[in-house]
Amino acid sequence: MLSNKRILLVIGGGIAAFKSLDLIRRLREQGASVAPVLTRAGEQFVTPLSVAALSGAKLHRDLFDLTEEAEMGHIQLSRSADLIVVAPATADLMAKMATGRADDLASTLLLATDTPVLIAPAMNVRMWQHAATQRNIATLRADGIAFVGPNDGDMACGEHGPGRMAEPAEILAAIKTALTAGPLAGKHILVTSGPTHEPIDPVRYIANRSSGAQGTALAAALRDLGANVTFITGPASVPAPTGVTVVRVETAVQMLAAVQSALPADAAIFVAAVADWRVANAAASKLKKDGSGKAPPLEFTENPDILATLSKMGAGRPTLVVGFAAETDNVLAHATAKRLRKGCDWIVANDVSPERGIMGGTENAVTLITDAGSDVWPRLPKSQVARRLAAKIADTLRG
Template structure:
């Protein structure tokens, strides 16, 4: 619930502004007090009267309003809320935020605040993918701004791709996390999950039996403790956790790139079962079976994501956690892996076929750190995730 939580809602100009009307209603149903701010362009999509009626509050629109600014109203607005939500956030407003511009009420509020900010982007897919927007996104994340969405789907302009504003209930859930009293509130954590698929040709690939269930459970447990979670997943069977910043990838190289682009984090948990090798030159056409013999595949080593991040000279997360899926000499191999990779913790598990762990609903892990090893009893993957999330919260001093 959001009883008596004070939400300053900034609505900028885009077709998705109509969703903000429903967002106001959903927030108020849960007890929140909503103070709306409209940009000039937002008024082209929703009216101040409709916003004010739903919010039960005055709508703020003008930086130079003589009545509101007599007592420096923009300063008071920016600091009296529990959370500032920008929904929708256009590419223009994100650019202003990233570069510290303050030429209207919304951008001035965002520059003058010391209140947490949650942003729900909404724009054309080409605008979202543009290098300038991605640079601004990285800058804002580095500044501690939280994001929900954007989602992938059909655009009002007729195109398809990422750029749709998150649905109102997704934003409400993000608001609840951001204003909760969980021990990981304000912490940003990256989790990798699932297998990777390394192409042989357009229809075949190298993969493994990882379902992604443990990674999804870990992300879900972290979200419940209030963390802002970046979830980078390969093509896993497990359901995607809700309330995360979801990044879908296929290959190990794509996963590494996604990780490197999102490394302004307090902790990184590498649960993905990344393929060790890829075909050096994947065919762009289906390889045909011939009477002349079997095809010869030349392999190349994939990037070592855990080692790359663990050994970063600058920008390394304060806590790096790896997973070691072993079939024999589990503790010995996992201990050696932790030292070799340079990570802080290794979560080791026995994935030999007899255990039924790979792709199953349970796990039996040993947590290995520089303090030694700690064996946990076999339990459901949800329980493993909750225990690991709690341990991580303790380690971060949450």
């Protein structure tokens, strides 16, 4: 699939740079040629010799190489590739890209290019979550930059959370997707998935039976059509798909914040089974029986309405907003009313009565409700429901 494809690989300065060596090997095994660009910071983590040896190509390091710059080498280098991949993309490199700085070879060729760019961020969790980095992410997404990762995980600094660079196999899958001009190429789509967990105390929570299977399948189907997918997931039992940007949350409040941070987007698909209520007086310590036979009083408050918030946000609203309605009775009536009440474009309704085996199962039977009316789909594996819905989303966004 990558035979004769030309990849320009920019290696930034982070401990995750060692993964770039494995990525080079995998790309060449797939038939791609790799032109490596190693930043000065990147040289602190991988050696120029190892990068050059694995790529089998000249290593580019210096903006002011007199031989190359006599022929405007950085311009040619930036435009001769089929895809530019930045792995790892550090906070510094992302900041340069977002603000148009060009003070070294890597940032200059990224500013001078008209070639598609895919970045694999890698940084400390606090750096990733910092408001400045989040602003830069929004700018880069709006500029059409594709992302793969970062993942949650343990980091070299000893902290845990989002910021760990995607694995080479995930980046390779994202490269293949980026080089396949699907109908959703260049589109950024948000997908929420899984349940939310609303704490009662540090060890107990309120949740539901959602496995995250349908949201995961939809994110993968949209990815396969070329979309740049941000996958915001609660604590699901089904693993997140590869080749998408994964954001893990626990609560509804966290999910709303993650959705808002991921904007702008062309479409937002809310598959997650978000808890309607949370415990307002959640205990800081584990609640214990006191022998009285009385349960501790729990005070509930409504969670934010993520679907309604995005549907009614005005400026910056995604072109297409889709909600899911998991009902146990009067499914069509409740779902139709929900679409109007929330203000979304479509509602995907399904009957999750226990005897149906939908929630937590491998199949789904849905009705798609739009302005045009309702369309009843047959019971299908969730992967097929996802592909059918993804195709309809692609048709709509293409106009």
